[in-house]
Amino acid sequence: MCGIAGIFNQHGQAPQPQTLVNMAAIMHHRGPDGFGYQILKDTGVGFSHARLSIIDLNEQRGRQPFVSTDGNLLLAHNGEFYDFKRIRAELTAAGARFQSKSDSEIVLHLYQAYGLAETLTHLRGEFAFSLYDQTEDCLYLVRDRFGIKPLYYTMTETGVVFGSELKVLFAHPEVTREFSDEGLYHQLIQVMVPGTTAFQGVYQVPPGHVVKIKRRHGQLDISSHCYWDVNFPLESDYPGAEVNEQEYIDGVRKHLLEAVQHRLTADVPVGCYLSGGIDSCAILGLSAAASQHPIKAFTIGFDADAYDETPIAEEMAAATGAEHHIMRLNSDDLYDHFVATIWHTERTIYNTLGVAKYLMSQQVNQVGYKVVLTGEGSDELFAGYPAFRKDMFLHGLDHLPESERQAWQQLLEKNNQLFKGAMLAREEFISPAFNAKMGFTPSCVQPWLSCGEQALPLIAAKRRQYLEDYDAGKAIAETLDETMLQGRHPLDRAQYVWIKTMLEGQILTWGGDRVDMAHSMEARPAFLDHHLAEYAFKVPPHLRIKGNKEKYVLREAMRGLLPEVLYKREKFAFMAPPAHTDPAKWQAVLKLAQHYLSAEAIAEAGLLDYQQVQEVFQRHESEQVPIDEKVQLDALINHLLGVQIMHHHFIKTDVPALAQQRADELGWHA
Helix, strand or coil: CEEEEEEEECCCCCCCHHHHHHHHHCCHHHCECCEEEEEECCCCEEEEEEECCCCCCCCCCCCCCEECCCCCEEEEEEEEECCHHHHHHHHHHCCCCCCCCCCCCHHHHHHHHHCHHHHHHHCCEEEEEEEEECCCCEEEEEECCCCCCCCEEEECCCEEEEECCHHHHHCCCCCCCCECHHHHHHHHHCCCCCCECCECCEEECCCCEEEEEEEECCEEEEEEEECCCCCCCCHHHCCCCCCCHHHHHHHHHHHHHHHHHHHCCCCCCEEEECCCCHHHHHHHHHHHHHCCCCCEEEEEEECCCCCCCHHHHHHHHHHHCCEEEEEEECHHHHHHCHHHHHHHHCCCCCCCHHHHHHHHHHHHHHCCCCEEEECCCHHHHHCCCHHHHHHHHHHCCCCCCHHHHHHHHHHHHHCCHHHECCCECCCCCCCHHHHHHHCCCCCCCHHHHCCHHHHHHHECHHHHCCCCCCCHHHHHHCCCCHHHCCCCCHHHHHHHHHHHHHHHHHHCHHHHHHHHHHHCCEEEEHHHCHHHHHHHCCCCHHHHEECCEECHHHHHHCCCCCCHHHHHCCCCCCCCCCHHHCHHHHHHHHHHHHHHCCHHHHHHHCCECHHHHHHHHHHHCCCCCCHHHHHHHHHHHHHHHHHHHHHHHHHHCCHHHHHHHHHHHHCCCC
C-alpha cells in the first residue's frame, strides 16, 4: 500500500524531477518507508511513488516505479494483489524474469504476456495503478472494481497530472485549485456525482474502469471504459420456491473464508478492526481461525451508550482469544481533530466517524501495525442498511398479503429512528430522474438529495445563480449503467445505486482509505473480494433480507462464530454521536465556526452566504426543532465547516510550496 503520482506531458518535454518528488512528499503519510521516481527519456512521462512496505520489505529491490527490462513499460502501483505467488510462479515458468518479490511487478509481466484486458481478469484485490506503454505511447490509469483505492487526474495546459490524492495533483504548480459550483453544492448534500470531485476539472477514475490517455499528433486523447461492473442476475433468473438455503449459506462461508485467508498475506503483522457488528466480528472470527498466532483487534468506543458497541466487541475478542485494543473517545476528541481529518478526506463529512477512524489509524500505527482487515462491504453485498429494508418493503414485497405488509410497516416505523435525518430521509423524496431510470428513488440517496432545498440558499449568490436549474439527482442518475438496472429485482437496483454512490464516495473514501492511510495504515476489506461479491450477487433477495433479519444468509453462514446476542441483533449502523447529543460537542462545533464560518472567513472564500449560515445555527439551537431535523442540521453544519476548511487547506494554502517544504524536511530530493 502506497501512493502514486505522475505526469504525461503532451509535447514530450521531460517532467521536472523535483516536481515528481514533491508530489510524492506531500503524501508521505501514504508511504513513509521510502520514495522513488522514474522519467522515461523523450516521452514526457514521469512517475513517482511513496512506499509503505508490506510485501517484500527490501528497500532497494521493492522500490517503485518499476521499469520493464526492455525499457518499454513504466508502472506505479498502490494497493495489494492477492494470489500473486501463484501468478508469479506461472509467469516464471513461462519465461518471465522478475526483479523483485513484490506483488506489484506481476502487472508488467501479465501485460507483456496477455495485454491489458486479460491482465485485469487476473488481478484480485484493492489497487490503483498507472502503466505507460512507450510502444503505444499510451498511459493507462486503472482502479479496482469497487474503488477501494483512490486515483485522480486532471488536464493542465501541458498535459495530464495524476495521483492518489487531490493534494498530490495540487502540488504540481500548473494544476488549478478552484471549487466548481456543482462540486461545492454536492459537498453540502453529501452525495457526489460518481467520477467527480469538489474541484473544477479534477476527476476520479471510476471504480472498475480504465482511463486511457493516448498521444496523437502532440495532443492527448482521454477515454474511459468499464472493465467490471456490479452485475446482479435478472429477476426472472432467480430460483423460485425450490431454492436451497443451505447451498447459499455454505457458499457464502466458503468464499468469505477464502477472501480472509488471502488478506492475511503480508510480511508484517496483520490485525482486525472490530466493532460490535456482524461484519467485523465475522472477519475477526475467521482470521483467528485461519491464523497460527493471536490476532490483535482494534475497537473504537464512544462516550454515548446509544452509539457505543464495545461490550459486544469485548465479548467477541474474548471468544477468539484476540489481543484487544480499545480507543475510547469523549466529546472533546472528535471536533479537536476535525480540521486535520479534512486535510486527508479532501471532501466534507457528515458525521465525525471519519475523525474517529482517523484517530484509530493513528493508534494502530503507534502500536506497530501497518495492516488491518475490516468489515466494509458486507452491508452492500448482503443488504444490511435500513434503506435497503425500506426499499424491499416498498418495492419488492408486492406478493405479500396485507397482514404481513402491515407487520413490515410497523417494523420499519419502530427501528432505526436513530438514523432518521441522516441515513434515512425525514420525509419521502422523489427524484424524477431516478424514477425514470430505475422505477423509484432509492431510499439510500433520499436523505442527501432532500437536502438540496436547504443547501442551495447557503451558497454565495454569485455561485448560486449557476445552480438554480441544476438537478443533482439527474446528474447522478445519468452516470448509472441502465443495462445493470433493467430487469433487476428492486432490492438489487437499490444495492447497485448505493455501491455506485455511497460505498465509493463515502465509506471507502472518508470512512476508509483516506483516514486509514493518514497514518500509514492499510485497510483490507475482505467482503469486497470480487470473487465473493460475484457469488453474493447471485444470492436471492429473500435470503439477503428474510422477514425482519437483514443479511440473513451471512448471519447463518457465520452463526457458529458470532456471540448469540449479535446473531439475534438487528442492524446497527456504525456512527459517531452527532453534535446535538452532547453540549460539549456543540461547544466544540461553535469554536470551529468562530474561525472558519466567521463573516470574514466566508467573505474571503466566496463560497457561502454568511446570513444563511447564521440562520442554520440559530435553527439548530432552537428548542422547537425536532430531533430528526437536528440530526440533519448536524450533518449540514459539518459540511459547511468542511467546505471552508477545504478552502483553507487547498486554495488559500500554497500547496506547491508546502509540497517543496515537505520534501526538504524529509530530505527527499531529485
